[in-house]
Amino acid sequence: MDIAERRQAALKLMEREGVDVMLVAPNELNRIDTVFHLTGYRPVGESLCVLSRNGQPTLIVTPEWEAERAEARASGWNVRAVEDLPRAVTALFPNGLPAGKTAVVGLGKLPMAIGKRLTEFVGPGAKKLDAQLEAALVPKTTDEIENARRATAIGERAFEELLKVAHEGMPECELAVKLKLYMEELGADDNFFLLTASQHNRAVQPSSGRPLQRGDVILAEMTPTYRGQLSQICRTAIVGPASPLLEEKYALVVRAMEAGIRTIKPGIRMSEVANAIDEVLSAQGYAEFCRPPHIRRRGHGLGHGSNAPGDVAPENNIILQEDMVFVVHPNQYLPETGYLLCGEPVRVTATGVEQLSKRTAWLASVPV
Amino acid sequence: MRVTQPAVLVGPYDWDEKLIPAGEFTGRIKQVWRTLDGAGLAGLIVYGNKMDNAALAYLTNFTPMIADGYALVAPDGGVRLHSAGSPHMMVNAQRLTWLDAVKPIRDIGKHIGEWAEGLGQGPLGLWATPTMAGDLLARIAGANPTRPIKDMTTALDPLLLPKSGVAGRVMRDASSILAKGTAALRQAVKNGATAREAVVVAEKAAADANASDIRVLASLSPGGTPTAIDYPQSGKLDPLLVYLAVRYGGYWAEGALTLASSPSDTLKRTEAALQAMIAKARAGVTIADLAAAARDKLGGLGTHPVAKKVVSGIGLSLEETEADPSGVARLEEGRIYTLRAGGRASESDNALLSAMIAPKSGGAEILWSSLA
Numbered sequence: 001m002d003i004a005e006r007r008q009a010a011l012k013l014m015e016r017e018g019v020d021v022m023l024v025a026p027n028e029l030n031r032i033d034t035v036f037h038l039t040g041y042r043p044v045g046e047s048l049c050v051l052s053r054n055g056q057p058t059l060i061v062t063p064e065w066e067a068e069r070a071e072a073r074a075s076g077w078n079v080r081a082v083e084d085l086p087r088a089v090t091a092l093f094p095n096g097l098p099a100g101k102t103a104v105v106g107l108g109k110l111p112m113a114i115g116k117r118l119t120e121f122v123g124p125g126a127k128k129l130d131a132q133l134e135a136a137l138v139p140k141t142t143d144e145i146e147n148a149r150r151a152t153a154i155g156e157r158a159f160e161e162l163l164k165v166a167h168e169g170m171p172e173c174e175l176a177v178k179l180k181l182y183m184e185e186l187g188a189d190d191n192f193f194l195l196t197a198s199q200h201n202r203a204v205q206p207s208s209g210r211p212l213q214r215g216d217v218i219l220a221e222m223t224p225t226y227r228g229q230l231s232q233i234c235r236t237a238i239v240g241p242a243s244p245l246l247e248e249k250y251a252l253v254v255r256a257m258e259a260g261i262r263t264i265k266p267g268i269r270m271s272e273v274a275n276a277i278d279e280v281l282s283a284q285g286y287a288e289f290c291r292p293p294h295i296r297r298r299g300h301g302l303g304h305g306s307n308a309p310g311d312v313a314p315e316n317n318i319i320l321q322e323d324m325v326f327v328v329h330p331n332q333y334l335p336e337t338g339y340l341l342c343g344e345p346v347r348v349t350a351t352g353v354e355q356l357s358k359r360t361a362w363l364a365s366v367p368v
Numbered sequence: 369m370r371v372t373q374p375a376v377l378v379g380p381y382d383w384d385e386k387l388i389p390a391g392e393f394t395g396r397i398k399q400v401w402r403t404l405d406g407a408g409l410a411g412l413i414v415y416g417n418k419m420d421n422a423a424l425a426y427l428t429n430f431t432p433m434i435a436d437g438y439a440l441v442a443p444d445g446g447v448r449l450h451s452a453g454s455p456h457m458m459v460n461a462q463r464l465t466w467l468d469a470v471k472p473i474r475d476i477g478k479h480i481g482e483w484a485e486g487l488g489q490g491p492l493g494l495w496a497t498p499t500m501a502g503d504l505l506a507r508i509a510g511a512n513p514t515r516p517i518k519d520m521t522t523a524l525d526p527l528l529l530p531k532s533g534v535a536g537r538v539m540r541d542a543s544s545i546l547a548k549g550t551a552a553l554r555q556a557v558k559n560g561a562t563a564r565e566a567v568v569v570a571e572k573a574a575a576d577a578n579a580s581d582i583r584v585l586a587s588l589s590p591g592g593t594p595t596a597i598d599y600p601q602s603g604k605l606d607p608l609l610v611y612l613a614v615r616y617g618g619y620w621a622e623g624a625l626t627l628a629s630s631p632s633d634t635l636k637r638t639e640a641a642l643q644a645m646i647a648k649a650r651a652g653v654t655i656a657d658l659a660a661a662a663r664d665k666l667g668g669l670g671t672h673p674v675a676k677k678v679v680s681g682i683g684l685s686l687e688e689t690e691a692d693p694s695g696v697a698r699l700e701e702g703r704i705y706t707l708r709a710g711g712r713a714s715e716s717d718n719a720l721l722s723a724m725i726a727p728k729s730g731g732a733e734i735l736w737s738s739l740a
Contacts, residue, residue, distance in 0.1 A: 027501075042598055044585075045370045063370055065673040068715075069588055069595040108503030115502035173380045177575045180378045185568050187600045192375035196460060203456035206433035208463045209382040223375070227599055230375075293455065304375070339456075 025106035037305025086117035147229035155222035188224035234343030256280035264353035420497035422684035477511025542621035543735035549574035581615035638719035642709035649732035675710025
């Protein structure tokens with residue numbers, strides 16, 4: 001699939017739903033940017049896609065000075081760079097939107113002042129097609145898959161760098177900033193990067209100023225984006241030597257992850273991946289730690305444009321298809337060791353699974 | 369200026385008591401209630417997210433690093449803070465504020481309802497950011513049908529504009545960090561770095577100086593308008609236009625640079641325009657006067673779209689919201705502003721420059737300038 005085919009998939013959805021015009025807005029707060037997913041352009045300001053069954057697709061971006069990049073990225077779209085988004089939409093439809101034939105996606109996620117003006121213009125009768133559009137645009141494009149591979153490689157190199165630069169006494173946020181900039185040097189354009197450390201972690205969190213201490217377990221979700229495509233590897237390192245108990249428990253979590261990854265192929269349900277992970281851990285007496293509040297999911301979709309195919313979780317019954325990309329991460333809390341991270345990004349192939357990372361998670365150690 | 373928003377904030381955001389003491393925040397909360405006196409509110413909801421959190425940071429020092437946060441402020445000054453994230457993630461969230469206990473958000477409508485049960489009669493006020501999503505507000509209102517929510521943002525935003533002694537000091541520190549970043553950037557370009565390499569050098573310099581956040585926009589093509597660096601770039605751009613913003617202690621400093629091996633006529637005139645604005649800047653001067661001074665020096669050049677707004681307030685937001693929707697009317701003592709000059713001869717012949725100033729009666733203190 002390429003991004004033009006993705007746009008065609010959106011137009012087919014409109015046809016199925018009997019709508020002539022669809023307005024699509026991003027959800028920036030939750031990092032699900034459907035505008036980016038449809039156009040390849042990641043907005044700086046508020047933006048909106050206007051898809052019409054009878055006309056050229058239009059991308060409206062703000063501010064006015066974003067024209068150059070929007071035109072360079074959004075191939076096949078008629079770009080309008082403006083200061084006032086709602087005014088630009090109303091100018092496109094001087095006679096109003098087609099009654100009963102208009103759909104919207106994500107309007108409620110727009111900043112309230114803009115969203116209110118647009119909602120008033122659209123009127124109460126528009127169909128909301130958020131879930132339908134997400135489902136129609138699931139597989140990654142060939143470019144996105146390649147970008148996910150590049151992003152994964154950046155994450156792996158960053159973890160190697162972590163093992164070189166981390167040291168006792170270094171504030172965890174200083175380490176996180178260094179690694180974030182290192183990933184940027186390698187080509188990452190954004191990063192959902194969480195790094196935290198403690199003697200007994202209960203969760204991975206945004207970094208704080210807490211200095212690393214001997215015996216700390218460093219948890220790192222390296223999640224760089226390359227050309228807007230996220231990938232993620234989840235890694236764990238101990239400051240100083242690891243105890244045999246920690247080694248044993250980490251090996252268990254990796255085994256559970258590998259069991260999950262082995263199940264992946266087109267046609268199975270996502271829930272089966274999560275269940276395979278839980279089975280390994282439950283067999284070792286950790287069944288109660290395979291449920292909330294200890295764990296809610298065993299991975300998730302990867303992308304700024306879409307979180308499809310959703311969480312690796314027992315309640316997600318989506319059927320896996322070729323070219324879905326997601327991360328499998330048991331990320332398990334164990335009472336003896338605390339929270340441990342291991343996770344690998346994968347692509348569903350025609351017959352099975354491709355792990356995008358070259359090296360599977362191992363319990364690493366930062367020398368002291 | 370609009371900037372790209374990262375997926376998650378990474379940097380030193382912990383509350384530093386030496387930088388902004390708790391008393392500064394409690395004083396601000398009292399000021400808020402003095403401003404709301406007579407509004408008949410039972411309590412105030414203050415909203416912020418990772419993109420825009422000026423009001424939240426003003427009262428709590430809290431910057432949401434992943435998604436959003438709410439301060440629920442009672443008239444007696446008590447504050448309950450809710451942050452996105454699981455209960456176990458509150459350990460690090462707690463470090464971001466002077467307040468005692470940060471609670472996770474499960475269902476914010478319900479949390480607000482429970483909190484409001486302990487308050488007196490009357491509606492709840494809302495102090496929001498422009499980036500609060502419409503459906504979020506609808507959800508909160510829907511969960512609390514017996515408590516009307518009154519948007520007090522317009523009444524409260526002016527509190528963010530004057531800078532206290534503490535805030536002014538932090539902004540001067542932020543400006544020094546900006547200066548380190550831009551000096552490193554200039555040197556890297558001089559040494560032959562590509563745009564991307566130079567930007568990373570600048571970010572590293574700002575990070576080493578303890579910036580909690582750094583945002584950069586740069587030209588995609590020689591002389592092009594600065595924008596997000598979303599693709600790898602290998603070439604050297606001459607001229608290169610860069611916008612750099614750094615955050616420290618919650619406060620922003622920003623600057624625009626035009627770096628050219630051989631300054632064009634456009635750049636020279638834009639420098640003269642910025643110089644003219646700085647020379648004229650003082651408390652009480654109108655923005656129309658500043659704009660006229662810049663236009664005069666730009667001669668027949670067009671104004672770059674980024675510099676159409678020649679002045680904006682800066683502080684806990686990169687661009688502060690003014691009482692007048694058309695923007696700053698005149699410079700005021702006690703505030704900090706960005707002055708922008710931008711000349712445009714063609715799509716590829718642009719120059720953008722800026723300065724951060726604190727106007728006083730006899731002139732302006734320059735906190736940072738691209739002319740330096």
